[in-house]
Amino acid sequence: MVIEAEENRRDFLILATGAVGVAGSAAAAWPFIRSWSPSADVLALATTEADLSALTEGQMITIPWQGKPIFILYRTAEQIAQAKEADSASLPDPEQDKDRVHKEQYLVLLALCTHLGCVPQPIGTGDFGGFLCPCHGSHYDTSGRIRKGPAPKNLPVPYYTFKDDHTIVIGKPV
């Protein structure tokens, strides 16, 4: 004999148990998943300061920020002119040079190729007077914009501010 109320009650219990089991497992998985995200000490190293007073025209330095290389180039007038001239060229990832710098002479770039994350070679190694990524042959110009090769995007400009005339702070405090 089938008692309909009993059947419904049992179905409900099975469904509810299943739902709680799935939701519970998902909730229990969260701490494990989150444990892979950057830890507090890694996040605490979010900013880097650099003194640019010793940098002279045409020189480039590489400094580490969050374990990644940052290129800071004191651009020559010629390099600035080259970058501005290319504003009107057909660019794979169109951006104006003025939108990529705070002070015209200082080009600050996150030096990781947007293709697969290699460090491009210093200024003057690529076509267009800029940077060449040796891994798969991407060429960036004197504004760090992609001009040729497999990379899809321009070299990113990290968030930075000038603390005073010669001190740059890269990154946002977390």
Next chain:
Amino acid sequence: MSKLMEWVDARIPVSDMIKSQATEYPTPKNLNYWWNFGSLALFMLIIMILTGLFLAMHYKPDAKQAFDVVEHIMRDVNYGWLLRYLHANGATFFFIIIYVHIFRGMYYGSYRAPREILWWIGVIIFFLMMGTGFLGYVLPWGQMSYWGAAVITNLITAVPVIGEDLVIWVWGGFSVDDATLNRFYVLHFLLPFVIFALVIVHMWALHAVHSNNPDGIDIVDEKKDTLPFHPYFTIKDLYGIGVLLIIYCWFVFFAPNAFLEPDNYIPANPMQTPAHIVPEWYFLPFYAILRSIDFLGSFSKLAGVIAMVGAILVLFVLPFLDRSPVRSFRYRPLSRSLFWIFVANSIMLGWVGYNPADATAFDGALPLIILGRTGTAIYFGYFVMLFIVTAFKIEKPLPLPKSL
């Protein structure tokens, strides 16, 4: 002794299991030497787990210590050099064996019904092996370790929308660093045991449907067509292991760095990429496929990753693409030609992957990228052609023998 075995067998039937699955296990009598590679792969897995365990007792997964501790293993630990060279070269020989094992399955139609699940488990093992190999290569924390890890993890950024966040999660930071090394070490330790478990499932599936054979026909009469595994195939497998050990040990003792990159003896430097990054040889054909998709503008990266992963995933559907009534390519002339083109093409792709992206052949007349694209087309073309010649009955199979 027999009293003791009786006591055990009454509680867990060990003797029965050994008899039916090992010593008296009926094995096709016409198996050729290509069937040695399964047992060779198991042998290599055991060598890798054993040497790996003892290396792990000396290794430290710390970005500041990893490089030095590998040198410490090489110079200070008793026989540390031997353990490391056995392990590093073991990876190479494991992959050589697995590639032959896969090609053997493809040639003799071992993926065909009723062995599809057996084949799929094998493909999953292959996939995990590639992951384990990659993770292990990161551990010495040399320049190639670091930049190999950087390039491969950067493939994750090709995932639409969440790619950028996902890679930070995988790194545990904003670049490949200490947190990355530590988790890679744990996963490199864990995965071989997952592989070992899957190997047991692989053999379970094998023993459920039994071995294929070079003729690809079913066993008609077990008495006439099969031999007991012991001593006929234990001795044959031992012979294979002997041959393997001679070649493997020659490399370990006389050319231990033949498959290693000199750049990996330079400590990892996140500020400088080596001029020419090359993956381990066993990834090269897939690396060439990844790089060959460069003509789709901003979609190139994602498309390259999809093509590379697809090159392995396509193996999953192989059992359904092959519609021939005959399993073994011995009796399928068209499929056989396609197969050898596929093998030659895979080697060619490996060579393209080994060379820099902008390299050329024949004094600049032939950019390798063209070869890479052609090779990628041929790679996937094999599966399409195999379907066409079998589904539309273009291929006329030769007559099959009546029995083994």
